[in-house]
Every structure is written in C-alpha cells, then in structure tokens.
Amino acid sequence: MEKIELIGVNKSFKEEKVLKDICLTLTDNKIYGFVGRNGSGKSVLFKIICGYVIADSGKIMIDGKELGKDMDFPEGLGALIETPGFIWYQSGFENLRYLARIRNKINDAQVKDAIRQVGLNPDSKKWVGKYSMGMKQRLGIAQAIMEYPDILVLDEPMNALDEEGVEEIRQLLLKYRQLGRCILITSHNREDIEILCDEVFEIKSGVLQ
Template identity: 50%
Template sequence: MNGIELRNVSKSFKGLSLFENVSVSFEKGKIYGIVGHNGSGKSVLFKMMCGFVFPDQGSVLVNGIELGKNKRFPENFGIIIDKPGYLGDKTGFENLKYLAAIQNKISDEKIKETLEMVGLQYTLKQKVKHYSLGMKQKLAIAQAIMEDQDVLLLDEPFNGLDVDSVENIRNLLKSLNQEGKTIILTSHHNEDIELLCEHVFRVRNCTLEQLK
C-alpha cells in the first residue's frame, strides 16, 4: 500500500513495554492525530516510522518497502521529533541553508519563501541561540516542509506558538494536506486534533486505539 504500515510491531524502551503486537495503517494523503499521555510512546512511534529506531518485533513499511531491510530511512519525510538541534551562532536562514545543502534539492529562494510561510523573516539577523521558543518552533516546521516532503511527522508542532501563529500553522498544514501530503501529528491541545485530523489514534495499554 501507499502510506505507512506497522505490522505486528512490539517495542520496549528502557525496560518499559510501549507497544505490543500493533498493526495499523496510515494512508497517503490524510491527516492523522496521535494522542496519549507523556511517556506513552508517541515519540518512539514516530521514530519507528522514520527509521530512527526499529521495532523489537514486527515490521514498519513505507510505500510497501520495509524499513531496515534494504532501506534505513524513508525518502521525502519531513520530521519534528524532540527538540531539533541547530547551530546557535547562525541565523535561521543560515541553518536551513546548511540542511538544504545535504540533498541540494532547493534554492535559497525556496528557503526564504518557506521561512515567510511559517512567519519568520528570512532577513532576520538574530542568531538562533537568541530565538524564543516559538521562533525555534517555526524554524523546525520550516525545516520539515521546505523540501516539499511527501510525509510530515510532527511531534507537538504547535508547542510554544502564540495564538496567531497557531492559526497560521494550522492553515499551512491544511493547505499542504490539500496538495496531497500525508501528515501525522501529536498535540496536547484537543482543538488542534479536532480541527485538523480526519483520523485519531490514542496510545494506550501498549496499543493504538482508533478514536476517530
């Protein structure tokens, strides 16, 4: 199938069982919400979906290809997990330029355009170490979407954003989804989940319960 599929996945972390025999599919082009209390395993779930960690048992497939067999990391994934690390002595634009140089797929213009989309001025000379939490969050979102990634895994993308910025990023995610992007996100705010997500899963009792 086109999308992400977990087949009979079990995973423990630091001696704690987080997932037991979980099978679930995330279809291409939809927005999914993942909810659950802190420590329930949401971040570990995201890390398994993008090849940062592997299941103890079972398999994770992206577009029908199992991660870890011949392919470590899936292509065209935009990711926010934990706190992204940046070069504190560089500007936001300089940081994204360094990251863009890895694959060399996009121009400076595209980086500037993406910064404006998330509400950061690309001309800003302020170094990232002096950024507020909200500004760092916008930079993380810009990093996740700037290369026109097909799948966005966004762990708490609204964290630290003010009301206007939340509205802007919600609208941005909706428009990216309308372009056909698959988006899987977590949020502590039910409103984000309710307004954005077609399907919602809750991490509970080592499994994923479908709520919507």
C-alpha cells in the first residue's frame, strides 16, 4: 500500500509557481532522495507533505487519508525542516521532554533513548544555547525520531555534522529503513544520496523529473 501519494499538487507564492503538478507515490521500507538547486521547491514539497504549508490544488494522501480533509497533520510523521528551534536556556532533554508532552505518546525514558541514538548525552545539563551547530542538528534529528514515526521527512539532515556525525546519522537512517520506515531526505552531498537512497527524484524549477 502507498504510504504517501501526491496527486497533481501545485503551489505558488504570489506570481512564482514553486511546484507544478507534482505526482508521486512513496512506500515503506525505502529511503527517497530529493535533489535540486536551492529554490527548486524541495523544502516547499516537504512542508506540504508535513502539513506546514497548504497546497493550492491537488491531493496529498497519507496512509489512505487525505491531508487537509481527514487530518490537518499526519499522525505518524517526524520531521526536520530548516534549522531546529529550541529553548536556548534548557538542556536537550528538557527541550524534547517539553515537546513530547504535547502529544503524550512517549515517556522520559523514550525521549532519552532518542537522544542517545543521535550520539548525544541525555543526562547532560548543558544548555542548548551553548551547543555547537552539529549538536543542535543531532538534537533536531532526535526530535524527529523520538515518537517512533512511520514516516521521516528530513531536509538536509547532515547539515553542520562532522565526518563522524555524518556516518552515525547515515547508519541510523539505514537502521530505520530496515525497520520499515518511509524516509524522505534532501542533501547537497551526492555521497549521502548515493549511499542512502533507494530512489532519487530531481526537482527543476518546481517540476519533478
């Protein structure tokens, strides 16, 4: 069964048509790569799938339910899009615990487990405001995975990571694919795409190639 299906999706901002008649079908157990120049529409496409931006026309189906009609946001979706925003004077664990309490799907131990999975110490009292960019990126990925989502939408997940961090996150994503997840990523690093992705889509001027 299709996990995500986009049917004739269009999006414009003022006079600029950002996405043009996007049709796409994605299933479980795969990592999908989306490539294209800056401004090609990749991030807008991801925001539409997450329910953060409303398409002008077309349908977005998640697990057979229509986004914007049957639900406002996909239930089993974790996302990292653009720079993560956190409360700077709290620790990484305190930030994620605060977010986890919004839906109350996971407990403190599960929050800590997600933080460990990305290579951070959940017991550290260090404020996020004192984190390096790479540590903030890791915490953003922990936020995306912490509620055990069926779908992961990650916009440039390797941003600001050193070589060791990149390899750790690659292995984490490959593990999640083996667990049956549907994973969408963008990356400007061709090596990430080649190593991780089962299928690759290119977006040129809002058109899916």
